[in-house]
Amino acid sequence: MVHLHGAVTGRHSQRPTRDVDVLLDIGVMPSSIKDAVRILNGMGYRIAQASSACHRLVPMCTLGTDEEVPMADTAVLKVDGSTHALVAHGATALHMTHKELVGAAVREYLANRRDTINARLRAVMAQIDDTETSQVAALTGLSPERIAELGGVPE
Amino acid sequence: MAVRPTLRCLTHELGLKIPPADIALDEIDHPLLRKASDQFADPAGLRERILSIDDTVMFKIKVQRWRAAAWTDQDDQTWLVAAGQREAGSRDDFYQALASAARTAKTRYNSEHAPPLQTDTHTAAWLPNADDRDRYILEAGLRFRRQLKATVLTLARNSLLDGHEHTAEIGGATIGIHIRAEDGHETYVALRIIGAVPDTLLATVLILVPGCDRDGWGYELAMPDRELADNEQVWSNMMEPTAAAELLDAEHTS
Numbered sequence: 001m002v003h004l005h006g007a008v009t010g011r012h013s014q015r016p017t018r019d020v021d022v023l024l025d026i027g028v029m030p031s032s033i034k035d036a037v038r039i040l041n042g043m044g045y046r047i048a049q050a051s052s053a054c055h056r057l058v059p060m061c062t063l064g065t066d067e068e069v070p071m072a073d074t075a076v077l078k079v080d081g082s083t084h085a086l087v088a089h090g091a092t093a094l095h096m097t098h099k100e101l102v103g104a105a106v107r108e109y110l111a112n113r114r115d116t117i118n119a120r121l122r123a124v125m126a127q128i129d130d131t132e133t134s135q136v137a138a139l140t141g142l143s144p145e146r147i148a149e150l151g152g153v154p155e
Numbered sequence: 156m157a158v159r160p161t162l163r164c165l166t167h168e169l170g171l172k173i174p175p176a177d178i179a180l181d182e183i184d185h186p187l188l189r190k191a192s193d194q195f196a197d198p199a200g201l202r203e204r205i206l207s208i209d210d211t212v213m214f215k216i217k218v219q220r221w222r223a224a225a226w227t228d229q230d231d232q233t234w235l236v237a238a239g240q241r242e243a244g245s246r247d248d249f250y251q252a253l254a255s256a257a258r259t260a261k262t263r264y265n266s267e268h269a270p271p272l273q274t275d276t277h278t279a280a281w282l283p284n285a286d287d288r289d290r291y292i293l294e295a296g297l298r299f300r301r302q303l304k305a306t307v308l309t310l311a312r313n314s315l316l317d318g319h320e321h322t323a324e325i326g327g328a329t330i331g332i333h334i335r336a337e338d339g340h341e342t343y344v345a346l347r348i349i350g351a352v353p354d355t356l357l358a359t360v361l362i363l364v365p366g367c368d369r370d371g372w373g374y375e376l377a378m379p380d381r382e383l384a385d386n387e388q389v390w391s392n393m394m395e396p397t398a399a400a401e402l403l404d405a406e407h408t409s
Binding site for chain 1: 162173174175176177286289290292293295296297299300354355356357358359361362363369370372373374376390
């Protein structure tokens with residue numbers, strides 16, 4: 001929307017995303033939303049409803065013909081330029097959206113590393129036994145010997 | 156804020172043993188500590204400074220034959236840093252002896268360090284040190300561990316009762332437990348934590364869930380009925396049915 005206001009005043013800057021913001025005055029022409037959506041659809045954009053008051057328009061070539069992206073369900077994910085190019089390349093090759101590819105890739109990566117994550121937790125658990133002293137040592141960083149010096153924990 | 160004795164003052168001057176960590180040092184029953192806590196309960200209360208100590212601000216605590224020096228740190232915690240008993244026939248020889256020892260400490264410091272101290276006394280040896288800070292951490296850690304256990308047991312019991320997820324905030328993190336115990340099926344436990352928690356806290360929380368094999372905890376990518384929330388991690392396990400039954404029956408308070 002900042003870019004849109006800039007355009008009104010004659011300032012043009014490079015947009016970081018491919019979505020389009022549109023501001024309509026429905027007080028002047030109540031049918032303007034319908035007409036605008038029809039025109040934008042003809043240009044290759046599809047409207048994604050997020051709420052009754054706010055929509056996001058995204059290029060169909062990126063999101064696919066049936067996809068809608070509610071704004072509340074998306075979050076900005078910052079990646080470096082080479083990763084972004086890789087995502088775009090992979091999404092094109094797999095006929096997926098960027099969002100689908102990143103989601104599937106992260107899920108697969110984490111699923112493949114479940115054993116590593118579980119092993120790391122077990123290594124930490126192995127340092128802690130069922131006594132209160134051991135658990136307090138884990139929580140405070142004090143060694144069981146140091147805890148004993150300082151008065152100890154009644155078991 | 157109640158007054159705490161330093162461990163040196165407690166053991167060497169009050170002649171008491173260090174109590175276990177479930178007894179906070181400011182809860183020790185001693186006439187000097189009661190008097191000091193009463194005196195410092197009111198920030199504007201009347202206090203008498205020890206004028207012969209000039210490198211720090213210390214105040215006199217007097218009760219019966221006991222004499223002591225109190226000092227307040229930057230967190231407004233007041234410490235009993237020195238104590239003794241008034242000798243018969245002398246009014247304030249405890250404070251004179253304290254100042255004399257602090258002057259000797261200053262002379263020793265100046266002989267070993269540069270630049271020299273410009274004060275008349277040097278009382279660093281009487282102030283709280285690493286032992287006192289660690290004892291404070293130990294007491295807080297034990298209180299937190301007990302609160303953690305009570306919270307985990309309450310969440311587990313409540314989820315067993317209604318089959319829904321129950322959550323609580325503790326130590327800056329949100330803990331949620333969802334237990335499914337359907338007839339004829341194993342009892343499934345999902346535990347989630349939101350917050351940047353250290354691995355030791357996560358491991359302790361999981362250990363505190365009763366009836367679960369330590370090696371059975373597994374990393375999950377979702378809760379049973381929903382996707383992950385921001386900054387959330389989910390772990391699951393099976394709970395022994397007997398432990399689940401005991402959890403429902405027993406009154407866990409520790």
